[in-house]
Amino acid sequence: MELTKPIPKKFNLDKMSKGLPKRSEDYSAWYNELVKRADLAENSPVRGCMVIKPYGYSIWEKMQNQLDKMFKETGHTNAYFPLFIPKSFLSKEASHVEGFAKECAVVTHYRLKNDPNGGGVIVDPEAKLEEELIVRPTSETVIWSTYKNWIQSYRDLPLLVNQWANVVRWEMRTRLFLRTTEFLWQEGHTAHATKQEAVEEAETMLKVYAEFAETFMALPVLKGVKTPNERFAGAVETYCIEALMQDGKALQAGTSHFLGQNFAQAFDVKFAAKDGKLDFVWGTSWGVSTRLMGALIMAHSDDEGLVLPPNLAPIQVVIVPIFKGEEQLTKISEKAQAIKKSLEAKGISVKFDNRDTQSPGWKFAEYELKGVPLRVAIGPRDLENGTVEIARRDTKTKQVEKMEGIDIIVEDLLKEIQTNVYQKALTFRENNTTKVDSYEEFKKLLDDKGGFFLAHWDGTSETEEKIKEETKATIRCIPLNLEAEAGKCMVTGKPSSQRVVFARAY
RNA sequence: CGGGGUGUAGCGUAGUCCGGUCAUCGCGCCUGGUUUGGGACCAGGAGGUCGCAAGUUCGAAUCUUGCCACCCCGACCA
Numbered sequence: 001m002e003l004t005k006p007i008p009k010k011f012n013l014d015k016m017s018k019g020l021p022k023r024s025e026d027y028s029a030w031y032n033e034l035v036k037r038a039d040l041a042e043n044s045p046v047r048g049c050m051v052i053k054p055y056g057y058s059i060w061e062k063m064q065n066q067l068d069k070m071f072k073e074t075g076h077t078n079a080y081f082p083l084f085i086p087k088s089f090l091s092k093e094a095s096h097v098e099g100f101a102k103e104c105a106v107v108t109h110y111r112l113k114n115d116p117n118g119g120g121v122i123v124d125p126e127a128k129l130e131e132e133l134i135v136r137p138t139s140e141t142v143i144w145s146t147y148k149n150w151i152q153s154y155r156d157l158p159l160l161v162n163q164w165a166n167v168v169r170w171e172m173r174t175r176l177f178l179r180t181t182e183f184l185w186q187e188g189h190t191a192h193a194t195k196q197e198a199v200e201e202a203e204t205m206l207k208v209y210a211e212f213a214e215t216f217m218a219l220p221v222l223k224g225v226k227t228p229n230e231r232f233a234g235a236v237e238t239y240c241i242e243a244l245m246q247d248g249k250a251l252q253a254g255t256s257h258f259l260g261q262n263f264a265q266a267f268d269v270k271f272a273a274k275d276g277k278l279d280f281v282w283g284t285s286w287g288v289s290t291r292l293m294g295a296l297i298m299a300h301s302d303d304e305g306l307v308l309p310p311n312l313a314p315i316q317v318v319i320v321p322i323f324k325g326e327e328q329l330t331k332i333s334e335k336a337q338a339i340k341k342s343l344e345a346k347g348i349s350v351k352f353d354n355r356d357t358q359s360p361g362w363k364f365a366e367y368e369l370k371g372v373p374l375r376v377a378i379g380p381r382d383l384e385n386g387t388v389e390i391a392r393r394d395t396k397t398k399q400v401e402k403m404e405g406i407d408i409i410v411e412d413l414l415k416e417i418q419t420n421v422y423q424k425a426l427t428f429r430e431n432n433t434t435k436v437d438s439y440e441e442f443k444k445l446l447d448d449k450g451g452f453f454l455a456h457w458d459g460t461s462e463t464e465e466k467i468k469e470e471t472k473a474t475i476r477c478i479p480l481n482l483e484a485e486a487g488k489c490m491v492t493g494k495p496s497s498q499r500v501v502f503a504r505a506y
Numbered sequence: 507c508g509g510g511g512u513g514u515a516g517c518g519u520a521g522u523c524c525g526g527u528c529a530u531c532g533c534g535c536c537u538g539g540u541u542u543g544g545g546a547c548c549a550g551g552a553g554g555u556c557g558c559a560a561g562u563u564c565g566a567a568u569c570u571u572g573c574c575a576c577c578c579c580g581a582c583c584a
Contacts, residue, residue: 019545102582102583103582103583138584167584169583169584170582171582171583171584172507172580172581172583173578173579173580173581173582173583179583240584252584253584254584255584287584288584289584291584320543322542322543323542324541324542356542358542358545359542359544359545360542360543360544360545361542361543361544361545361546362542362544362545362546363544363545364543364544364545365544365545368544369545377543379542379543380543381543382543391544506583506584
């Protein structure tokens with residue numbers, strides 16, 4: 001029978017405020033709903049922009065702090081460059097402008113005035129800017145125009161600067177955290193006296209990103225270089241880390257570019273070497289964005305909600321009291337505060353949720369949704385026995401432990417969870433990485449299973465484009481740590497010296 | 507910008523084909539009480555220009571026309 005009315009696509013559970021959509025049934029709905037319900041972010045009145053809510057931002061802040069620490073450890077300092085870029089700057093580097101022109105927000109006027117025909121305001125036509133301003137999609141151009149003034153001699157090098165900023169790229173289609181019109185990021189821009197030093201810098205920062213992803217985000221990543229097709233606009237070489245999400249799609253989690261002398265030439269940044277000769281400096285740039293939040297969510301979370309690795313969880317342990325009446329709460333609070341104090345002494349962040357407006361069950365579900373790694377429940381039973389109940393978010397298991405020495409147990413559990421979350425993601429990636437030698441097999445498995453595919457490619461852009469058109473899969477990277485292996489391109493049969501990584505990507 | 511779809515309370519929706527006590531239900535919110543070891547229950551309550559405008563009609567959420575907004579698919583992309 002034909003339905004006269006389309007069935008609403010949305011998961012119209014009448015329990016809207018309860019369970020999430022199932023991850024396995026509708027990955028996008030699950031993701032969107034999770035982001036909103038876990039209090040991470042929501043859409044803003046402006047299309048494609050995002051409101052990051054306090055809880056979501058607190059996770060981003062933890063990422064920021066850790067990354068910033070790692071940047072400082074590798075000799076970088078922070079600075080801030082302007083939001084607006086004169087239009088002419090952007091066109092100084094040819095491939096750069098070509099890459100970004102299609103997605104730039106442009107400021108043309110600087111004033112509004114009352115609408116003579118109505119109640120509102122209009123753009124004042126008198127206030128047109130002589131030169132339009134671009135809202136930065138990335139800051140290479142402003143920064144290199146500034147570097148021209150900062151660099152004269154080899155003594156000024158290397159220049160190792162990072163900035164935390166927002167950028168705007170007017171994308172056609174957006175998705176919370178993964179692709180928003182405005183996003184927060186960090187962009188490092190460095191200048192060096194030699195090519196080798198710049199290449200090393202780009203590689204160092206790639207390693208920093210990979211280490212951050214694996215150690216803090218519990219996210220295994222592939223390190224590699226992009227093909228010329230996928231390279232950053234204006235770069236000579238683009239390094240990247242690629243992660244695999246639970247729906248079998250790849251996500252580029254960070255990039256690091258060796259810029260050669262392209263921007264130095266475009267902005268005339270020269271330095272005098274020891275021997276007095278003038279030469280253009282060598283550059284790099286590298287960045288990670290709030291997209292990492294998307295990666296974190298998609299890599300670990302389940303049908304109950306977010307799963308946060310302890311190293312990035314704003315709340316690592318939540319203590320939930322189970323009580324009847326004021327008197328019992330007072331007794332439990334005493335114990336809870338003592339536990340909180342002993343955990344905090346170990347640098348563990350603890351929240352004691354003693355609200356009497358929500359039931360314990362509600363709190364359990366709520367903190368699971370928010371990904372809190374450990375939950376400690378204390379009730380009358382525990383008061384009697386001198387115990388607490390500890391529940392793990394990652395495995396959803398519960399255990400009863402003696403109250404004394406609980407700080408040690410919690411500390412160990414947090415470490416174990418961190419490792420386990422990483423291992424789980426790694427196992428998933430390994431199970432979803434397939435070596436393929438025939439194009440037919442590749443196409444079939446891409447639809448059936450997804451994931452990363454290691455395949456031979458003849459090294460030409462034409463073949464890469466053809467595969468992209470026919471399958472929507474792209475070369476995510478040419479991996480750095482893969483041994484050379486002679487073979488034949490799965491499409492053209494031409495010789496290849498190494499397998500590359502294909503996947504459908506976000 | 508092409509192709510498809512949807513606008514009803516804070517959120518999710520029924521009703522639209524066939525105009526007439528139809529503004530439905532769930533969640534959330536407020537009040538009172540009983541509850542609290544996995545999203546509690548009962549009773550009561552507040553909340554709506556049915557996206558906007560015009561038209562047809564005795565009568566429009568429902569039909570017609572125009573506009574607006576949002577979503578999905580494509581092109582673009584970290």
